[in-house]
Amino acid sequence: MAPKWRELADKLADQIRRGEFAPGQRLPQIRDLVDAGEGSKTTVHSAYRALEAEGLVTSSRGHGTVVRQQVPLKRLGVARYDKAKWRDGDEVAFIADRVASGRPYRRNEQTQSVSLVEAPPEAAAAHGLPAGAQVYARARLVKEGDQPTHTLTSYYRPEHVEGTRIVDPSPGPAGRGGGFRVLYDAGYEIDHMKEQIFARTPTADEVKLLQLPQGEPVVELHRTTYTADGTVVEFALGVHAASRFAWEYDFQVPDSANDREGQE
Secondary structure, X not given: OXXXXXXXXXXXXXXXXXXXXXXXXXXXXXXXXXXXXXXXXXXXXXXXXXXXXXXXXXXXXXXXXXXXXXXXXXXXXHHHHOHHHHOOOOOOHHHHHHHHHOOOOOHHHEEEEEEEXXXXXXXXXXXXXXXXXXXXXXXXXXXXXXXXXXXXXEEEOHHHHOOXXXXXXXXXXXXXXXXXXXXXXXXXXXXXXXXXXXXXXXXXXXXXXXXXXXXXOEEEEEEEXXXXXXOEEEEEEEEEEHHHEEEEOOOOOOOHHHHHHHHO
């Protein structure tokens, strides 16, 4: 026979999957389940810990045990950077993901801080700067409602962004069209990007900041943004809760053999 805590965990998991407890809803307090005859305090606590380890709930002081969003956000590929979205409209990248996912959003779900810092090694290398060079770091924490989804810190050369809205720490995107529109208006139109992603174990600070359940990895993103002449205008480093995104790419399949024949 399965232990009592396992039986309770399976019962609650089934209720969650059938929608009896909705995403964002708090599960009953431990003492309430004890009073309802579901087991001892230790039994209920063990069941809740199992649900958290399985990615069905999150637990935090002051918030209790809350059912997690089970449908991840689409994290679009090239489509999230479509110039028509930010140059001609006001759909910055994180909002493009929400729109594609059919999810609501508020602009102030992106908070930020801006500071002049010594460039981290990855940022210095991307910008071709010497060690110790100063760059602007624009650090954002993005949430969906009350739940953090990811962090993103962009590093810029001071001469590219000094005096622009990018160095304004007000919450939300850097004005209409966000940072890419600011660069565009300053004469640095983005042309192409390189993105690299890595899965890894989160740090203790990331677990706390992103409210990660026990055992959840993160996906680290490195994004380098170029103008048409190859000038790097942004290096960004993001940390994403792995289960909160489905990474989606839609692209034309290349045929390098035919491309070479056409050039001969």
